[in-house]
Amino acid sequence: MPTILAVDDSASMRQMVSFTLKSAGFGVVEAEDGEDAYAKAQAGSFDLVLTDQNMPRLDGIGLTRRLREHPAYKALPILILTTESSDQMKQAGRAAGATGWLVKPFDPAKLVEVIRKVVR
Numbered sequence: 001m002p003t004i005l006a007v008d009d010s011a012s013m014r015q016m017v018s019f020t021l022k023s024a025g026f027g028v029v030e031a032e033d034g035e036d037a038y039a040k041a042q043a044g045s046f047d048l049v050l051t052d053q054n055m056p057r058l059d060g061i062g063l064t065r066r067l068r069e070h071p072a073y074k075a076l077p078i079l080i081l082t083t084e085s086s087d088q089m090k091q092a093g094r095a096a097g098a099t100g101w102l103v104k105p106f107d108p109a110k111l112v113e114v115i116r117k118v119v120r
Helices: 011-025 034-043 062-069 089-096 108-118
Strands: 003-006 025-032 048-051 078-082 102-105
Touching: 003 034, 003 089, 011 025, 011 108, 025 034, 034 048, 034 062, 048 062, 048 108, 062 078, 062 089, 078 108, 089 102, 102 108
Parallel strands: 003 025, 003 048, 048 078, 078 102
Antiparallel strands: none
């Protein structure tokens, strides 16, 4: 069973994402912001990182950049799930190394479909 690191500073959004992913058969570890996620990424191994963009301490693009500096996370799928939809933000995400960009509110079936496509 693939394990996903789900990162969002909103507890209700983490719950919703977690419920959706667990219902689809994924293991989920939650993190409340980029710093928390980075610490958990150093301590464990994941098949995908799903992160919000706008968070205190370390945002999604910053987290993506930091993860990409580590060999274990060089090729790991990183999806940014956010309310941000500007082309400029999406380009910044791609430049940081994000695999994909999804906009909230999300369609649970579509989220699971995208994750299944990118998880090896």
